[in-house]
Amino acid sequence: MLELAGLAKRYAGFEFGPVDLAVGEEVLCVLGPSGSGKTTLLSLVAGLVTADAGSVSLDGRSLDGLPPERRNAGVVFQDGALFPHLTARENVAYAATDEGRVADLAALLELDDVLDRRPATLSGGERQRVALARTLAADPDVLLLDEPLSSLDAPIRRRLREDLHDLFAALAVPVVYVTHDQRTATALGDRLAVLREGRLEQVDTPRSVLERPATRFVAEFTGCENVYEVPVVGSGEGVVRVRLGDATLRVRSATAKPTSGATVTACVHPSRVRLDGAVGALDGPSAPDQSFPGTVRRWLDEGDQYRVVVALDAGVDLAATVSPATADRLASLDGAAVSVAIPPDAVHVLS
DSSP, rough: OEEEEEEEEEEETEEEEEEEEOOSSSEEEOOOTTTTSHHHHHHHHHHOOOEEEEEEEETTTEEOOOOOOGGTTEETTTTTTOOOTHHHHHHHHHHHHHHHHHHHHHHHOOOOGTTTTTGSSSSHHHHHHHHHHHHHHHHHHHEEEEEETTTTTTHHHHHHHHHHHHEEEEHTTTTEEEOOOOHHHHHHHHHEEEEEEEEEEEOOOOHHHHHHHHHHHHHHHTTOOEEEEEEEEEEEEEEEEEEEETTTEOOOOOOOOOOOOOOOEEEGGGGGGGGSSSTTTTTTTTOOOOEEEEEEEEEESSSSSSSEEEEEETTTTTEEOOOOOHHHHHOOOOEEEEEOOOGGGGEEEEO
8 A cells, every 4th residue: 555645745836735645556647737746646655755744655665765766666667768778678678577477567568579689779759668568677666657558659559558457456556557549548547636736636536537527627638528617407306406597507517516606617528518419319218308499509429429519598508529420420520410418427516
């Protein structure tokens, strides 16, 4: 168990923490904008930066005051920091606790073809994979990763996400994984931590962070464009009713129920919004219990999905993500008349 208690560091113009955090035998993916303190977090745990306050402990052993080499923390930063005079094989073998680990990690990280080359002849993605292999070969007690897949081509990144998920689980050590890539974070992370200006905004499961954000910042940073300030028009029996434009929207919320007349912040993640082709297509006995007519205002083809913005007849815009199959059913997205279904449990009222 990696435990941070009141961990803080102050720089000119930036203050990190205090942060309280516990990471078990799991992968904690850390998200946040540039300058939010992600690399500072890793550096404090690794002992590369001295904290101004607070403590770091690992499995009940205090790491405070210990130099990096005595913490047995495996660290991979973006530049890799490989030994330039050694081949890739020698870089990995230098740290390996077992000679067999070199071959195993080379196969896992697709490095067999570059093992006899020096770092200067490798691509950025190859250097990152060698650095990751070298760190894993040392069997660290805690693994700290700063964007280790950022330079990889998309097909390799997708394959490694699956392999690394299984590998991290087998390591049975705390893993803190910093990334800007939300897909990598949700694929690898058992939990997500969102940092903003040196403070933790939320730590929870990927699904909870995406669909039940703790703050407006978390909602917008994780891609929830549908954030509205709405008046409460009624509540009861576990359902809150809010006014969204000219429409009444039912909300199932686990948080304290706001009173009628209050204004709250509500959000709906675009992935939870369902579109169908013709107005009225979502009606009928098998239809969701709230749907609204609208017109597609604009759309963007993102490859594996479409991002669609619908102008609801109720007077507000709503973003949705739809599959290519759904887009095909609409025939043409330009100005298409659609029905928009918003399940009550997809609407989240921020605390």
